[in-house]
Amino acid sequence: MKNAVSGLGLAPDAAMITFPIDMFLPGSDITPLAKRKQEFYDGLTRWKSGFAQSAPGAGPLLSVEGASYEDALVKANNLLLTNLWGDGLPLWPATRERVDWIIRGTVLPRTHLIGKFPPRGGITTVETCAVALAMAGGRPEYLPVLVAAVDAFLDPESNAEQLQAASGSAFPVVIVNGPIGKQIRLNSTFGCLGPDPQRPAGASIGRALRLIQQNVGGALPGIGAMANYGAMRYTNAVFAEDEEGLPQGWQSHAAERHGYAPGTNSVSLVFANGVANIRRRGAKKETAEEDALQGMYRMADFMRTPNLAGLAGYEQGTPGILMIPQVVAQTMAGLGWTKKSMREFLWEHSKIPAAHLRRAGAVAWIEIDSSPVTRASLKLDPWPISAKPDNLVLIVAGGGHPTNSYWLQGYSPRVIGREIRVPESFAQLLADADRDLGCGSDACLI
Amino acid sequence: MVKLEFHDPSGTLEVTQQHAPRLASLEGKRIGFVSNEQWQAFRTLPLLKTMLEADFPGIEVLPIDAFPQGNAVIGDEATAKLVKQSGVDAVIIGNAA
Numbered sequence: 001m002k003n004a005v006s007g008l009g010l011a012p013d014a015a016m017i018t019f020p021i022d023m024f025l026p027g028s029d030i031t032p033l034a035k036r037k038q039e040f041y042d043g044l045t046r047w048k049s050g051f052a053q054s055a056p057g058a059g060p061l062l063s064v065e066g067a068s069y070e071d072a073l074v075k076a077n078n079l080l081l082t083n084l085w086g087d088g089l090p091l092w093p094a095t096r097e098r099v100d101w102i103i104r105g106t107v108l109p110r111t112h113l114i115g116k117f118p119p120r121g122g123i124t125t126v127e128t129c130a131v132a133l134a135m136a137g138g139r140p141e142y143l144p145v146l147v148a149a150v151d152a153f154l155d156p157e158s159n160a161e162q163l164q165a166a167s168g169s170a171f172p173v174v175i176v177n178g179p180i181g182k183q184i185r186l187n188s189t190f191g192c193l194g195p196d197p198q199r200p201a202g203a204s205i206g207r208a209l210r211l212i213q214q215n216v217g218g219a220l221p222g223i224g225a226m227a228n229y230g231a232m233r234y235t236n237a238v239f240a241e242d243e244e245g246l247p248q249g250w251q252s253h254a255a256e257r258h259g260y261a262p263g264t265n266s267v268s269l270v271f272a273n274g275v276a277n278i279r280r281r282g283a284k285k286e287t288a289e290e291d292a293l294q295g296m297y298r299m300a301d302f303m304r305t306p307n308l309a310g311l312a313g314y315e316q317g318t319p320g321i322l323m324i325p326q327v328v329a330q331t332m333a334g335l336g337w338t339k340k341s342m343r344e345f346l347w348e349h350s351k352i353p354a355a356h357l358r359r360a361g362a363v364a365w366i367e368i369d370s371s372p373v374t375r376a377s378l379k380l381d382p383w384p385i386s387a388k389p390d391n392l393v394l395i396v397a398g399g400g401h402p403t404n405s406y407w408l409q410g411y412s413p414r415v416i417g418r419e420i421r422v423p424e425s426f427a428q429l430l431a432d433a434d435r436d437l438g439c440g441s442d443a444c445l446i
Numbered sequence: 447m448v449k450l451e452f453h454d455p456s457g458t459l460e461v462t463q464q465h466a467p468r469l470a471s472l473e474g475k476r477i478g479f480v481s482n483e484q485w486q487a488f489r490t491l492p493l494l495k496t497m498l499e500a501d502f503p504g505i506e507v508l509p510i511d512a513f514p515q516g517n518a519v520i521g522d523e524a525t526a527k528l529v530k531q532s533g534v535d536a537v538i539i540g541n542a543a
């Protein structure tokens with residue numbers, strides 16, 4: 001709550017009376033409220049803010065000393081953790097030298113204000129991003145993607161203010177389109193949502209975004225972020241669409257959803273709250289047509305869920321992101337499927353019988369939704385999981401193997417796009433990466 | 447000794463508006479509730495109303511539905527306008543979890 005208060009531009013120490021969660025559950029004992037009534041009265045009459053305004057801009061540098069570099073590094077990590085600025089994994093201290101190096105990756109001044117990060121309202125500049133990227137082990141060529149992702153995150157329509165604090169375990173998914181994906185070694189194929197030493201960019205960018213969410217936005221587990229589980233939050237999900245694997249005639253996600261021209265470097269930010277692997281491929285002697293159709297039904301079965309958190313995106317967001325590997329996309333295209341026809345099929349066959357909504361109490365959540373379109377959807381039986389098929393995000397990404405597809409369950413009021421701007425020196429930054437990490441072209445990677 | 451200097455990653459905060467002034471006392475005042483209708487607010491807020499009315503002579507505490515309720519509307523400018531128009535001296539906002 002302090003985050004929400006400071007996010008409004010108020011001093012963060014508002015008059016609040018807090019109780020354990022038990023009192024807020026159905027049938028609870030609410031007598032603790034009566035025992036502490038004086039605190040309410042004092043809050044209305046005697047309370048005073050004790051917050052001291054800090055100077056705008058970057059704060060002073062922190063300092064540690066050790067008997068050796070290793071000792072100092074340990075102390076720096078301990079300091080970051082004890083100040084609640086770490087994630088439990090080793091961090092690079094954001095030294096002036098390291099931040100200055102990373103700042104080379106932007107066209108913007110380091111003091112450029114991107115926004116105030118919700119719910120805490122921490123002032124977020126390009127330098128803020130560089131500091132987080134330095135801590136996350138990032139490199140200068142990653143910074144343009146992070147800055148675009150943060151800018152998308154701070155779009156007022158993203159509803160990030162609520163998603164940061166809510167219990168539903170939302171995490172940002174950053175889909176990158178354009179040549180920059182390959183250039184900076186962002187994964188679009190095998191293991192694209194996990195660690196990859198040959199394509200390490202997504203882990204650093206996503207981890208940096210998460211550190212900003214926590215340290216600047218105040219999304220600290222159990223304090224500022226009430227996510228019950230918080231999965232995928234070490235690195236969020238940052239990957240590139242496999243544009244080279246797109247079948248002929250299929251548009252990229254960036255072109256379909258945001259209207260960006262081919263070759264444009266862009267991010268698309270979606271919030272999700274769950275992941276599921278789908279065994280898509282058939283097991284016996286199916287024909288190609290049978291394999292495709294059965295796989296489509298199976299994917300629709302995974303989507304046919306009363307995802308009540310996902311109601312936030314019912315009208316204009318997305319019910320989720322379906323990832324299919326390029327080998328499946330090529331097969332589907334060969335059978336005449338397009339991204340659009342796949343979305344329409346999946347939307348049609350993921351509808352939920354109204355009786356199932358009623359027995360699960362889902363109707364009440366739909367009835368109280370703020371969107372008239374969502375409320376009106378209750379007239380439909382079976383009930384579609386989104387207002388229209390095109391809300392579904394369908395991405396070609398993942399290893400070139402036909403067995404699985406992946407479903408990232410949506411919790412996303414909008415799907416926010418941003419173009420990525422790179423500095424004139426970008427080619428040099430990529431050359432530096434080749435020098436530091438070895439050749440990054442397809443010919444060199446295993 | 448090796449010294450490491452590094453940036454504080456938490457950024458800074460900017461206070462752009464002040465909290466509402468506190469009341470000198472609650473006697474004879476008019477108090478409202480802005481409720482998100484969640485987390486047993488339908489029980490906790492009426493209890494607060496009862497306690498305030500019992501403890502402070504002349505106090506008027508509006509019912510919990512005097513203003514629009516629910517997460518979707520309590521942050522609206524329209525709701526804030528209604529609160530101001532009502533002439534309450536203070537409001538209690540609840541419940542968060």
